Amino acid sequence: MCKENKMLFNDLSKLLAVSFALERPYIQFDKDVVCHTFGFSSDVSIHSKEKQSNDLENGEKENQHFRYAIFTPTHKQKFSEAIILLHGLNERSWGKYLPWAYQLVLQTQKPVILFPIAYHINRSPLTWICPRLMNRLSMNRKAKVPAIVNSTFANVALSLRIDKDPDHFSYSGLQSYFDIIKLSSEMKAGIFDLFNEGCRIDFFAYSIGALLTEMLLISNPLHLFSDSRAFFFCGGSTFNKIDGSSRSIMDNQAFARLRNHLLHHTSNPVKENKIDKYYGHLLHDGWSAFLAMSGIGMYEQLRVSALNNLIYRIKAIGLKDDHVVPGSAIQETFSNPCFDVEIMDFPFKYSHEVPFPVADQSVNQMVTHSFHTVFNQASLFLSI
Numbered sequence: 482m483c484k485e486n487k488m489l490f491n492d493l494s495k496l497l498a499v500s501f502a503l504e505r506p507y508i509q510f511d512k513d514v515v516c517h518t519f520g521f522s523s524d525v526s527i528h529s530k531e532k533q534s535n536d537l538e539n540g541e542k543e544n545q546h547f548r549y550a551i552f553t554p555t556h557k558q559k560f561s562e563a564i565i566l567l568h569g570l571n572e573r574s575w576g577k578y579l580p581w582a583y584q585l586v587l588q589t590q591k592p593v594i595l596f597p598i599a600y601h602i603n604r605s606p607l608t609w610i611c612p613r614l615m616n617r618l619s620m621n622r623k624a625k626v627p628a629i630v631n632s633t634f635a636n637v638a639l640s641l642r643i644d645k646d647p648d649h650f651s652y653s654g655l656q657s658y659f660d661i662i663k664l665s666s667e668m669k670a671g672i673f674d675l676f677n678e679g680c681r682i683d684f685f686a687y688s689i690g691a692l693l694t695e696m697l698l699i700s701n702p703l704h705l706f707s708d709s710r711a712f713f714f715c716g717g718s719t720f721n722k723i724d725g726s727s728r729s730i731m732d733n734q735a736f737a738r739l740r741n742h743l744l745h746h747t748s749n750p751v752k753e754n755k756i757d758k759y760y761g762h763l764l765h766d767g768w769s770a771f772l773a774m775s776g777i778g779m780y781e782q783l784r785v786s787a788l789n790n791l792i793y794r795i796k797a798i799g800l801k802d803d804h805v806v807p808g809s810a811i812q813e814t815f816s817n818p819c820f821d822v823e824i825m826d827f828p829f830k831y832s833h834e835v836p837f838p839v840a841d842q843s844v845n846q847m848v849t850h851s852f853h854t855v856f857n858q859a860s861l862f863l864s865i
Contacts, residue, residue: 486587490580490849491839497579503548503603509555514586517551517675523599525659527652527751529645536618537641538606544656547604550575551675552582553592562681563592563668564863565661567690569716569834571639571730572601573610577835578687581856585685588860592675593685596664598693599656600642600649609638622732632732640735647742648750651771655751658696658767665705683863684711688806688833689723691716691797692774698794699770699787702763712859713797715806715833719784720744721776722810729834730805747772785817792819796862798855801826805833823858827851 486493500508501516508516523545553560566582568575575595582593597604608614615634618641622632632640642649671678682705686694691713698706721744726733749768773784788795797815799808801824808824815822828851829844831837837852838844 486584488849489845490837490852491842491845493580493583494576494839497583498576501550501575501579503550503575510583513555514552514583515555517553518548519551520546520548521660521664522546523656523660524663525656527599527656529642529649529652536614537638538608540600540604540606540609543606544600544604547597549597550582550595551592552586552595553675554586554590557590558675559677560592560675560680561677562683563594563676564589564683564685565594565596565664567596567684567686567693568598568601569688569690569730570601570725571636572598573605573635575602580837580852581685581687584852584856585860585863588856589864591683591863594664596661598690599653599660601653605638626734630733631726631728633728635729636727636731640731643731643735643739647739650739650743651750654693654696654771655764655767657693658702659763661693661697662702662705662763666703669705681708682706683709685714685859685863686711686716687714688716692720692771695774696767696770698791699773700763700766702766708794710794710863710865711791711796712862713795713811714855714859715798715800715803715836716811717795717797717799718806718810718814719774719776722813723806724804727805727834743775744777747775747777788815788820789817792817796821796858797823798858799824800831800833800836802831803833803836821862825851825855 497510500510503518506518510516526545528541564585566578568578578595582595585593612634615637619632619634619637622637623629665682667673668676668680668682669678684694694711698709698711701707725731725736772780773787797811799806799811801808812822812824829847837848
């Protein structure tokens with residue numbers, strides 16, 4: 482590792498948040514790290530045939546055409562390696578991930594690509610994060626279903642979409658799968674100003690981003706990821722061991738419907754879509770990889786065999802008090818003792834959604850130390 486940031490975690494978070502803007506094509510954070518932003522158009526369109534209520538936009542426009550960011554070291558113009566950073570479920574802002582990307586760039590001296598999953602962050606309408614509208618929708622939802630738990634303005638947009646059609650989860654994942662194939666193909670073809678032809682692509686994946694990464698590594702579309710490595714943080718377990726009922730992710734009714742649907746309906750939800758005609762085996766292989774990671778018993782041998790082929794290319798860190806993706810679930814998924822899996826416990830109150838809290842000034846030093854502990858390991862692994 483080349484450099485280490487000495488700032489307190491909350492100070493670094495604030496500094497980056499003030500400067501970061503996807504609308505700006507170039508941002509210089511400091512003498513070490515800069516940010517480039519680019520436009521992207523998805524080649525596929527996967528969406529539900531079910532119409533949303535009049536209160537909730539479908540988000541198609543924002544989802545198909547959007548911007549993404551690449552953090553790079555300041556001293557180089559072209560790179561032979563890069564890291565794609567994939568976020569968690571129901572994220573509506575890059576704020577949490579800015580110091581993560583910064584630290585990875587600083588310590589690996591490789592570019593880090595912050596690429597949004599379909600219908601997340603800037604690939605979703607601004608109305609989905611409007612507190613006034615979303616609070617009203619949440620109150621309406623709780624009035625209709627008094628037993629509902631964890632419904633909030635932060636998760637009601639996703640909860641309504643999933644409850645109406647749980648295949649939204651699959652649509653989002655599969656579209657993101659094809660988008661990353663397109664991005665990676667362009668990078669490896671050398672048509673990107675920032676990357677040399679044949680650029681190696683690694684992953685830092687958090688939460689549900691780890692499931693998407695597993696789909697990519699297991700299926701290895703177009704042989705794009707034959708030498709890729711992946712570091713998982715608070716992610717990597719089979720889907721059946723995840724509990725997405727959270728005030729920040731989705732309410733209990735929506736998650737119960739999603740879980741029941743995905744674990745009992747294994748046919749590809751977009752097999753009749755135009756994707757099947759144009760992408761053929763890529764769709765089949767991607768969906769097979771998802772089924773392998775679902776946790777459904779009949780796919781256990783497929784999962785074990787697929788993961789065993791990736792033993793030395795995956796490292797994972799889970800958290801002891803993570804109730805969404807428990808550290809023990811990650812450990813159970815990577816049961817082969819040759820896998821490098823560690824369960825950590827931080828000396829302050831944390832959660833899956835907020836592993837490094839910034840609000841409590843009294844724990845800044847401990848949060849900073851824990852942040853460096855995780856990212857030192859990630860950077861070492863992704864520097865190999």
